Amino acid sequence: MTGWYTWVYLLYFVSYITASVYIENQLKNLVEDEGARAKFACKASLNPRDQHRLQVTWKHDGSILRNTSGKYTFKVDRNKYILNIHSVELTDAGVYSCRATVGADVDISSAHLTVRGVPDPPQEVQIISCHGHSAEIVWQPSGNNGAKISEFFIQFNTTDDPDSWHQYYESFRGNVQSAFIDLAPWGTYAFRIVAKNAVGISDPSSVTDRTCTPPPDRPDGNPKDVHTRTDKKGMLSIVWTPMHRLYHHGPGFRYHVYWRPRGSTYWDSAIVDEPSASSFEVEVDDVYGIYEVLVKAENDLGESHQPAFVYLGHSGEGEPVASPKDFRLDPTKPVQPHVAHFIWESVDEEVDNIRGRFIGYKLRYWKSSEGRLKKNEVDIIMQEQHSDWAPDVRVALPNLPAYTALRAQVAVMNSHYTGPPSQTIDFFTPEGAPGPVRELHVEATGMKYVLLKWLPPDEPNGVLTGYNIGYQEAINGSFGKFTPLSPRINNPSTLGARITGLETNHQYRFHVTARTKSAPGEPQYIDIKTASGKQQRNYYRLANDELQELYEPFAGAQQAQISLALLMLMNITWFLFR
Structure with a gap:
């Protein structure tokens, strides 16, 4: 009896061992950016006899995952279980678990998903001081969302154009929370700040409640891309790129335009009062003369601190007087x-x-x-x-x-x-190869023949001498060797041909080429299939361009040959077969 109990015990022990389940490949921690896909995979190992008892569930922070919104997809490849999380968001971060069970046996593997996102907008942005042409701005960083903030950018607008935001030319390190910035004169400024990390740039902060208004000053620069345009005869057209409002620096902004013929001592000048203007024209008495031109920026406080560059240009062109000789x-x-x-x-x-x-x-x-x-x-x-x-x-x-x-x-x-x-x-110009024939089509077809019809090419490129016809047979789904047909058509008025001796229920590609004495032209082709059946079927084209089916007695096998058809261009068209 003792031996029998030992046998039962061993059987129970072996059964226990073979029923166990464990996860071979443990889940690995993941770091993903917002919008990316996260993928976890775990492989369960168990006795093959228990495969039907295996159950695998996925959890996020202890809650069972179910694909109710398309957020998750669950895949199984044998004993490998895969969880895909699509377009991850910051709320998807946390601990993910793969739980494999066979009866009472359980194994769990867990890993952490870190989702990195752009920083949250900075907070408490304020103007601490506004003196002269500078201001001090302070702010507080918000959450970095898994990636350290590397830079801050200060943006500003003016009351003249509050919807247009400009970024200050200098950025500030991620551990900085205040900055002194220089401001262009004569503007009322408000500020906001954005933060940047390895993922991207945050949304802007709230706009400062307070504004800063530096005093006016003379402009710091002058218009760029100054040049002349030569499309108007008898005119000197001076062109430049208008200066942005931020660079006007004071009221009464205008352009002072100067010009003189090269070599002259005295300048002529004119004032352009419109700040958005980009050109000035003046009548001159020469054609394509060389001029020195410059454009200065001014406002009510005076002209620009910087001297204006002098550019060389030309007055308007005129019609050339020279004519080519010995053409x-x-x-x-x-x-x-x-x-x-x-x-x-x-x-x-x-x-x-x-x-x-x-x-x-x-x-x-x-x-x-x-x-x-x-x-x-x-x-x-x-x-x-x-x-x-x-x-x-x-x-x-x-x-x-x-x-x-x-x-x-x-x-x-x-x-x-x-x-x-x-x-x-x-x-x-001498004769050349003609263009392709027009409107190549099947006029009638049967088991053993086809009747082709076409019109002459739009571009004969010479005197047409006739047409060449050839064909390719379809063999195993592709067209084989090209075979020319004889006799060739030597009458250019012949605009059709009846080709006989064809295989029943067979696919062909027919080529028609116009020719002159110079050369044959570009071929035009059409694909057809001969009729099938015990009786010889024939199809004739009706007025509505459809083929009508008729029958005629089977005529027996023929050798491939070509009959010519002459199209008569009258109110009624017909074919004369020879």
Whole structure:
């Protein structure tokens, strides 16, 4: 009897051992930024016979997690259990636990999730002092939300534009809670502060209740980007970037504009009272003359503390007086169907000839049959200070229509005007490859044939001599080798073809190409499938562009051949088969 009790005890002990469960991979602490995804994973180990008894639950700070809002997703990969927390927020921080149970056996693994966020806005922002052109600002930091505050930024606005906030040029360390800042004269300022950590920048603090108003002063600077514009003949146009209100420094802000011809001793000047103005114009009696110009900032207390820079500019351009000489076709390069080569003498680029900044040439061409009102223009830009200057200019003009009588001329360009044209020359482009045929479609089809129809190309690029037809067979879902059909169509008035000897219920791709004496053109293709069935089905196109099905007796196998169809352009259209 003793042995029997021992056997029962051992059986119970082994059963206890095999029923235990434990978590192999313990959860690891995580640090995530707001908006990121946090992922915990734990792997439960147990006897395979107890797999159906295993239960795993996830908890956050002791509360069971349930995916009621889409916040969490729970995944299982064999015995690996995964918790995903989407778009983590500061409130998601805490202790997360994976609890695995098999009957009375339990194992738990826990880890901490730290969520880092941007700092909370600083508090208690105040102006402690406001003297002259400086102010002292103090504040109290708020929570850093898991990441140490590294910097503070002071922002300010003025009563003139309270919706526009500007950031002070200097930042302040994260352990600082007060700062002295310099203020531009003549403004009423309010302040707010933002904090920055490794995650980002906080929302702004509340705006200070108190304001600070420094006394006015003369401007500290002058307008930038001062230059002249040359698009108006007989005018000197001076342009600059307006100065922001913060830099006016006092009432009565204005611009004082000065100009004089280069080499002159005396300045002319004018006052522009509008602070937002960005230009001034004055009539002059020269074309593209060189001027010295400057623009000063002033207010009622006086002109800027800084001297204004003097800039060189030009008055408005005029039409060039120079005209290219000896304009002709380049005798060393024959005219091609779509390209012609031209040559002419380089113009003298002196200002008196160009009456502006030399840009290059404008080449004009048009069809002789249409006149110059339908001319095309091509700008030929010459590089400034080009070291490879040559007495002649050589240009290739592409994209010309083939087999066309054309006329061309060239003129000088400056930045805004084009001069008188050169002599006009006539030339003729030779034949080229025609464009694609139009409206290629299936007019009728059967088990063994197809009837194709098309229209001539929009761009014949010469005298059409006929059409070529070829096909590709579909083999295992792809089209095979291209096979040309004979005889070729040698009558350009033939605009259709009946192709016979095809396979039943088979996929083909037919190509139709127009040709001239010069070359065949760009092919156009159409995919068709022959009819199937014991009777030979035939389909004919109706007026509504649908195919109507008819039947005719099966004619037996034929060799592939092509029959030509002539489309008669009359009120009624039909095909004559030969």
